[in-house]
Amino acid sequence: MRSFDYHCATNPAEALSIAGAAPARYLGGGTNLVDLMRQNIEAPAALVDVSRLPAVIEETPNGGLLIGAAVRNNVVAAHPSVRTRYPVLSRALLAGASAQIRNMATVGGNILQRTRCAYFYDAAGSHCNKREPGSGCDAIGGFNRYHAIFGASEHCIATHPSDMCVALAALDAVVHVKGPGGERDVPLLDLHRLPGDRPDIETVLQPGELITGVALSPSAAAAHSAYRKVRDRSSYAFALISVAAGLEVVDGRIADIRIALGGVAAKPWRALRAEEMLLGTDPAKERFLAALDAELAAAKTFDGNAFKVELAKRTVAAVLCELAGVNP
Numbered sequence: 001m002r003s004f005d006y007h008c009a010t011n012p013a014e015a016l017s018i019a020g021a022a023p024a025r026y027l028g029g030g031t032n033l034v035d036l037m038r039q040n041i042e043a044p045a046a047l048v049d050v051s052r053l054p055a056v057i058e059e060t061p062n063g064g065l066l067i068g069a070a071v072r073n074n075v076v077a078a079h080p081s082v083r084t085r086y087p088v089l090s091r092a093l094l095a096g097a098s099a100q101i102r103n104m105a106t107v108g109g110n111i112l113q114r115t116r117c118a119y120f121y122d123a124a125g126s127h128c129n130k131r132e133p134g135s136g137c138d139a140i141g142g143f144n145r146y147h148a149i150f151g152a153s154e155h156c157i158a159t160h161p162s163d164m165c166v167a168l169a170a171l172d173a174v175v176h177v178k179g180p181g182g183e184r185d186v187p188l189l190d191l192h193r194l195p196g197d198r199p200d201i202e203t204v205l206q207p208g209e210l211i212t213g214v215a216l217s218p219s220a221a222a223a224h225s226a227y228r229k230v231r232d233r234s235s236y237a238f239a240l241i242s243v244a245a246g247l248e249v250v251d252g253r254i255a256d257i258r259i260a261l262g263g264v265a266a267k268p269w270r271a272l273r274a275e276e277m278l279l280g281t282d283p284a285k286e287r288f289l290a291a292l293d294a295e296l297a298a299a300k301t302f303d304g305n306a307f308k309v310e311l312a313k314r315t316v317a318a319v320l321c322e323l324a325g326v327n328p
């Protein structure tokens with residue numbers, strides 16, 4: 001691990017000022033970034049600790065919630081308003097990592113955590129375009145059980161590891177950002193980039209920009225939502241497939257539906273085609289399966305992950321049946 005400067009900010013303006021003076025990385029709970037530094041995958045000259053910025057969850061004028069970027073993952077998961085109005089978010093957080101890591105990890109850090117592709121972490125022996133642009137991708141033709149079936153490129157097929165972000169995608173969350181050029185809001189669905197020919201550039205954030213919070217709008221589908229994660233062991237494992245879904249049924253017809261998938265792309269993947277096909281229909285397992293067939297027709301699989309297509313289809317259908325109260 002190389003030496004670096006450490007600064008601790010007490011408010012966003014101070015964080016921006018320090019980061020602007022010395023090119024630096026923002027440090028949340030450190031549950032991913034510090035690992036990357038220990039393994040010499042990242043070597044920032046300076047860290048600006050933003051984990052002590054105000055960590056609040058507050059009501060918004062439109063009846064939603066604003067969750068501060070420095071709020072710890074377990075605090076979000078246990079918050080009464082999150083549990084009752086956004087259960088998918090609480091369940092997704094509790095499905096991620098261990099209790100100890102959730103006690104440390106922040107909302108901002110969770111959003112910006114990096115892939116867990118094994119080749120990315122093997123700096124001594126593997127080719128990885130994300131770690132070293134132009135060096136190749138050992139996952140293509142290698143061990144790719146955990147890798148993408150949507151949105152991959154010939155340069156990278158990694159997935160985003162966050163459970164929380166899958167729930168935020170289903171909730172149409174909006175990320176608040178402050179930077180040298182001012183403040184802006186970025187829909188969570190637009191924050192992460194697909195790899196294209198630059199898998200090392202993972203988000204649309206500009207240098208020095210700091211995530212300050214995440215806003216959630218109220219909706220009946222958000223309040224009637226669920227998260228399911230399929231993994232190789234029952235805890236402390238990343239998703240093979242995960243599903244965040246919300247459903248509102250009015251007079252026997254689907255009035256609102258949200259489906260987001262995790263473990264399938266370099267960003268949370270919203271199943272917009274399936275949602276479009278199901279909106280306005282009466283909920284039934286056969287209809288769910290047909291819509292998922294249409295969604296998954298665009299999947300591109302590799303030797304080790306072809307099983308994800310059927311797994312995604314069955315998992316989403318099971319979650320939707322549960323939410324709709326129809327026979328699975």
Ligand code: SF4
Nearest residue numbers: 117128129137156157
């Ligand atoms: Fe690197 Fe992406 Fe290939 Fe993994 S999938 S080895 S992260 S380029």
